[in-house]
Amino acid sequence: MTLLILRAGPLATVQDLGRSTWRDRGISRCGALDELALSWGNLLVGNAADAAGLEFTLGAASLRLDADCCIAVTGTDADATLDGRPLRPWWRQRAHAGQTLKLAAPRERMRSYVAISGGIAVPPSLGSRSTDLKAGFGGLGGALRDGDRLPLNPPTALPARAVGLRPPDWAATLRVLPGPEHEDFAASAREAFWHADWTVTPQSNRMGYRLAGPALRRERGDELASHGVLPGVIQVPPSGQPIVLLADAQTTGGYPRIGVVIRADLWKLAQLRLGATLRFTPCTPAEALGALRVQRQRLEQLRSALCMST
Incomplete structure (x- = not known):
């Protein structure tokens, strides 16, 4: 089971929530810059919050799935489409083998995230699948390129109906x-x-x-x-x-x-x-x-609510 990167965009990477226990060895944390977007997207598709997904910077990008699964596009509004059909951001939606997901360049803000049921199955490096761009390891070793193929874990069994979340409040x-x-x-x-x-x-x-x-x-x-x-x-x-x-x-x-x-x-x-x-x-x-405690409580509440919705 894989997904094919048809168009990677300017800076697309595989990211999870990073390496939290290696700083004393000089290893950066890395991971998704918008942790909420990736964590909430993972919960939507039935993954653990720290599963590996895709981070896209300023779009535009496209990828093709070769297995039935559920997907969620979070982060900034990327005007995502699945085989040309508009997708609602911050919603879980069913995708079928052979379909193409496209992200447009966002009108506002910076980064989009794609979570896929099962998660991306690149080998972990130092306990994380996150890409460390400056050290050149994790993910596929660097920014994704057109034609890259990423392995996927078997998708979690989920009902066909769509479920969505209200995005977190954002202010500068x-x-x-x-x-x-x-x-x-x-x-x-x-x-x-x-x-x-x-x-x-x-x-x-x-x-x-x-x-x-x-x-x-x-x-x-x-x-x-x-x-x-x-x-x-x-x-x-x-x-x-x-x-x-x-x-x-x-x-x-x-x-x-x-x-x-x-x-x-x-x-x-x-x-x-x-x-x-x-x-x-x-x-x-x-x-x-x-503030951190409230944020983590919110994550647990979302996890519980989404489990009940399945």
């Missing part, structure tokens, strides 16, 4: 914890950090989003020794223009950390297009943990 305001070097920055820089509109620059990628806005001046503090970093950390290099680290980010760094985007909001970054603007708002550790 990100909750942020003050970072270890937050107080090293001038008062004017801290004020600008919290109140400026920041623009995503073309120098952004899956490792991190480079932002443009007021230059953030560090007022005190010696040169920093190398330290561990995580997705969500907001570094400020000598240029004063922040970098928000994403799933493919390195595991260590030396730039001062003015803040950290909370885990529950990282998925929003995945959908910001180049040239889009965002704002930061302060958050406490208790609020960050509460």
Whole structure:
């Protein structure tokens, strides 16, 4: 059982929820940038939330299935069609062997996800099927290309009727914890950090989003020794223009950390297009943990509701 990539688009990859236990070895987490979109899509088609699916960046793409299965297209609106018939986003739908799924270039936001019942069955590397683009392993070893064929696990038996979800609320305001070097920055820089509109620059990628806005001046503090970093950390290099680290980010760094985007909001970054603007708002550790807890409770509620619907 396989699927054939007819048109891969500019940056299509196999992704699951990434490698969570290898950072001490210098291995990046990787995984879907929009974890909610992939997790919810997997639940729709009867998979575990961390099953491997496809991440498409800015479309347009097409693929052909060679087995009956269920599919769900989530993330940004990709105007998906199955043999020319429009598909509703964030819905589970039956697909038959030989049918072609097409995704158009999205009108808004950035990334689309395709979940397939059973999940993509590329061999796991270090416990994950996610593609690590900079290291060249996981998935098929890099970005997908036209003509690639991906193995599929046997599809989960599901009823024919369609089931859908309401997409999560999206806004370009990100909750942020003050970072270890937050107080090293001038008062004017801290004020600008919290109140400026920041623009995503073309120098952004899956490792991190480079932002443009007021230059953030560090007022005190010696040169920093190398330290561990995580997705969500907001570094400020000598240029004063922040970098928000994403799933493919390195595991260590030396730039001062003015803040950290909370885990529950990282998925929003995945959908910001180049040239889009965002704002930061302060958050406490208790609020960050509460937001993550609510997000995970919502995932369990969806799992239970979808199990009942089958």
